[in-house]
Amino acid sequence: MRLYYRAVTQDGKTIRGLIEARDIKEAATYLRKHQLTPVKILPETKTGMAKYFPFLRKTSNNDIVFFTRQLASMITSGLTLIQALNILKNQLPNPAMTEVVQSIITDVEDGKTLSSALAKFPNTFSPIYIALIKTAESSGLMDKVLLRLADNLEKKQKLNRTIQGALLYPIIITIMMFVVTTIMMIFVVPQLTTMYANVNLELPLPTQIVIGLSEFLTSYWYIALTITLVVTFYFRTWYKKPAGRKVVDTYILKVPVFGRLLQQSMMVEFTRTLSLLVSSGSLVVESLMKSSDVVNNVLYREAITLVAKRVEKGIDMGDAMEASPLFPPMVVEMVKIGEETGNLDDSLMKASEYFEREVEESVKIMTTLLEPAIMVILALGVGFLIMAIITPIYNLISSIS
Numbered sequence: 001m002r003l004y005y006r007a008v009t010q011d012g013k014t015i016r017g018l019i020e021a022r023d024i025k026e027a028a029t030y031l032r033k034h035q036l037t038p039v040k041i042l043p044e045t046k047t048g049m050a051k052y053f054p055f056l057r058k059t060s061n062n063d064i065v066f067f068t069r070q071l072a073s074m075i076t077s078g079l080t081l082i083q084a085l086n087i088l089k090n091q092l093p094n095p096a097m098t099e100v101v102q103s104i105i106t107d108v109e110d111g112k113t114l115s116s117a118l119a120k121f122p123n124t125f126s127p128i129y130i131a132l133i134k135t136a137e138s139s140g141l142m143d144k145v146l147l148r149l150a151d152n153l154e155k156k157q158k159l160n161r162t163i164q165g166a167l168l169y170p171i172i173i174t175i176m177m178f179v180v181t182t183i184m185m186i187f188v189v190p191q192l193t194t195m196y197a198n199v200n201l202e203l204p205l206p207t208q209i210v211i212g213l214s215e216f217l218t219s220y221w222y223i224a225l226t227i228t229l230v231v232t233f234y235f236r237t238w239y240k241k242p243a244g245r246k247v248v249d250t251y252i253l254k255v256p257v258f259g260r261l262l263q264q265s266m267m268v269e270f271t272r273t274l275s276l277l278v279s280s281g282s283l284v285v286e287s288l289m290k291s292s293d294v295v296n297n298v299l300y301r302e303a304i305t306l307v308a309k310r311v312e313k314g315i316d317m318g319d320a321m322e323a324s325p326l327f328p329p330m331v332v333e334m335v336k337i338g339e340e341t342g343n344l345d346d347s348l349m350k351a352s353e354y355f356e357r358e359v360e361e362s363v364k365i366m367t368t369l370l371e372p373a374i375m376v377i378l379a380l381g382v383g384f385l386i387m388a389i390i391t392p393i394y395n396l397i398s399s400i401s
Contacts, residue, residue, distance in 0.1 A: 002120070003027045003043060004099070007036040014039070015274060016095075017102030020074075020120065033155060034109065044319045059124045061160075063097040067288075072146035081142075100124055111138055128290050135280045137237075145280050152276050159268060159359060163261070164362040170370050177378060182217070184385065189214035196392055206388035214381060242298070249298045255365055261362040266295045267331060268355045272306065275348035284344075285312045330354065 005018050005027060015036070021027035024041045070091065082105065089101045101119050107117035115134035118125045129149065130372035183320035193211050196203060203211070217224060226262045238244040253259045273294045277287035288308035292301045303324045310320035319334030321327040329349050338347025 001075075003041050004041040005038060005042075007031050007038045009037075010035050015102055017099050017106060018120075019103060019106060030106075030110075059094060059097045059121075061101060061153075061157055063094050064124065064129075065157055067092070067097065067101070068146060068153055069150040072143065072150045075146055076143045081114060097124075099213065127293060128277070131282070131290055132276065132280050135277075135282055139281045141280070145382055148276055148279065155272065155356070156269065157263070159265060159356065162360060162363055163265060166367050169367070170374055171376050173378070177381065181381070181385075185210075185214045185217050189389075190218060192389060199396060202395075204388075204391050206384060207392055210385065210388040242330070246298045253297070253299065257362070257366045261359065261366060262297070262330075264355050264359045264362055266297060266300055267328065268352050268359060269294045270300070271331065271334075271348045271355065272352035275345045275352060278348065279345035284317060288317075303327070313398060 003019050003021055003024065006014065008014055019027050019030065021030060022087075027041050028038045040089070057087035067088065069086055070088050074087060075081065079087070081333075085101060085105045085108065089098055089105065092098045092101060103120065104114070104117040107120070108114060113134070115137055118130050118133060132145055134199055136142040139145075156382050190382055196207075196211075212378065239248055253263060255262075262331045270291055274287055274291040277290060278284065282290070285308050288304055288311065292304040292308070295301055295304065303326045306324070307317065307320040310323075311317050316336070316339055318332055318339055321335060322332045324383055334351040335344065341347075
């Protein structure tokens with residue numbers, strides 16, 4: 001079981017961390033063996049504010065990037081792994097990450113490998129991260145692998161921020177439009193409905209539609225909420241099944257602009273990860289199988305797995321990729337060149353850099369197209385509401401005059 005502990009060192013310093021042990025007694029014995037005086041040992045549970053706000057006890061991508069970059073720099077400068085980890089532990093701003101590093105230090109001091117220590121935290125370190133560290137341990141290239149891994153994580157973080165930044169504006173506008181429309185339907189339209197009823201006006205169709213929606217939301221909101229929850233639940237359940245996921249992933253790739261952006265971003269992740277695995281000494285088939293996990297699309301995952309099976313049978317990777325329409329010709333050609341020259345990792349990295357530029361260009365195009373599209377949709381929505389609300393008032397004034 002995993003236990004959370006707080007202990008005091010010989011110089012009086014308090015440390016916290018996680019430890020694997022059969023029970024509290026075994027954990028206490030282990031801590032004392034390492035010149036630590038246990039103060040508190042508890043089963044790993046969420047306590048304090050983290051009980052109500054789980055994100056307070058989680059590590060983030062920023063933590064992993066910082067940890068990897070700093071560890072790479074210190075290992076390259078000649079420090080031992082234990083020295084680097086102890087220094088790094090005191091530099092981490094996130095207490096959750098500090099506890100993870102303390103657990104890693106404890107395991108490494110006990111003679112375990114770094115990869116096995118990292119494997120205890122699957123929610124923090126990905127399988128590919130752990131596999132690369134394991135390969136680095138066997139090849140003796142820990143410093144080089146860590147540097148490349150840090151570069152990879154930073155590029156991945158930059159790519160994610162680019163895409164998220166492009167999607168942030170339309171998401172905020174959509175949410176605000178939904179909130180404003182809901183407020184009008186619940187609070188504004190009912191007041192106008194009472195006024196129109198008092199003057200006995202014949203209402204135009206747009207006004208009748210708006211009033212009907214408003215009455216449904218105010219009188220039968222629980223039905224709308226129930227329908228929304230039921231549809232969401234069944235969609236999520238269906239989407240988790242292979243058939244549902246495949247249908248959704250197929251249609252997502254066909255969405256104009258966004259589908260192309262998604263394909264390009266997956267090619268960036270796939271080629272960069274594959275390059276990193278191949279350069280670290282992993283076998284090509286094994287690298288392909290692991291790289292399939294980084295793409296968040298069933299179609300591409302199946303295509304990469306199929307390529308791995310064909311390569312295992314003796315087919316060149318470039319030829320295996322060429323058989324699938326999901327791989328762009330540029331990737332296929334770069335892989336073929338890499339196989340012919342013996343520099344597959346370099347060719348894959350160049351392909352990754354190419355698709356990074358393509359993603360940036362696609363983001364610019366998508367942003368350029370989305371802004372006027374959102375303005376048109378907003379104008380139509382606001383125009384419809386104004387027409388529905390103002391037209392009866394205008395008709396009333398015209399009849400009086």
